[in-house]
């Protein structure tokens with residue numbers, strides 16, 4: 001491992017280059033505890049981990065991945081934990097995790113966490129690798145991206161489970177999961193991450209949301225008044241699971257039909273169930289003459305259709321008629337508010 005992210009900037013050498021013996025550690029001599037602690041200068045670390053010195057300096061300057069100790073003379077030194085952090089950073093960056101995200105993940109881990117992460121094999125063996133002791137939203141987002149890149153299924157499950165348990169479905173989705181999915185989508189688009197990673201991140205998330213739904217689903221009393229589906233042709237269905245889980249926690253029953261519901265199927269369902277609210281998701285742009293709307297032509301009872309996702313045109317309200325109200329919702333919270341307003345519980 002010698003090249004990293006093209007960040008080989010040439011900066012003046014400093015006193016840390018003083019380790020003459022290559023990979024040999026020195027002791028800091030600054031206090032009693034440090035005496036027993038071997039430390040390294042940047043040159044020695046570079047030789048030891050196979051990452052160029054200018055890269056190490058850039059990581060220190062830009063991402064605070066660097067030496068945490070000083071000798072009695074004030075020279076900066078890497079201790080064993082610092083070196084582990086550099087190694088993990090290098091591994092994540094080599095796999096395609098953006099340096100900023102990789103650094104936040106590496107910085108979030110303590111010595112034990114770093115040891116566990118570095119002991120893990122290249123691909124997951126079922127053991128979680130990257131989970132930090134405390135999962136702040138920004139770290140959780142980066143950890144999801146890193147774990148997806150690493151194909152680390154266990155860490156994905158753990159981070160999803162912990163963020164949902166800690167902040168609840170709505171905040172976990174809005175603050176962590178949705179931004180992480182957007183990053184994963186962008187990384188996939190840029191070619192930095194494979195479709196395998198995208199699928200794994202999706203599968204693990206779906207499993208966690210299903211677990212919430214399974215344990216919190218309210219008992220059904222007749223046909224649910226709330227129906228969820230992704231529009232005809234649109235496979236993206238994770239937001240439906242988030243909605244279903246959030247509604248389950250609120251005690252609101254719903255019927256979720258998942259992704260790519262054919263327009264004819266939606267029309268049949270609407271006719272038979274006569275729901276009060278239909279939520280339609282679309283990640284992909286809807287076609288100009290969208291057959292989905294035909295499902296609501298013959299509605300003769302009060303029905304609110306809420307649409308969410310970037311695929312919908314802005315002017316959806318024009319689809320409203322005497323019995324039908326069509327509105328766009330921009331967040332999971334908006335949607336839940338809309339469902340409550342219709343009194344669909």
Ligand code: B12
Nearest residue numbers: 178181182185186189234235236237238308309330331332
């Ligand atoms: C997971 C995923 C998949 C999974 C879906 C699995 C599943 N069961 O859902 C798989 C791998 C199958 C997949 C397939 C495809 N995908 Co895809 N996918 C994604 C990914 C990473 C997340 C989707 C998601 O859940 N988004 C929901 C939230 C997280 O994202 P958002 O809509 O941008 O969120 C904004 C708002 O909608 C709102 N919001 C967020 N959450 C919620 C919730 C509610 C209730 C509301 C109201 C609002 C709201 O807040 C956000 C900020 O404004 C996105 C990336 C992305 N940014 O969405 C790509 C993405 C949607 N996919 C994309 C593409 C191109 C595809 C494919 C065509 C790829 C292919 N060539 O096969 C196919 C589509 C097949 C089809 N016919 O639908 C593109 C779409 C680009 C476009 N607009 O045309 C994206 C954007 C990736 C990218 N950056 O290019 N995908």
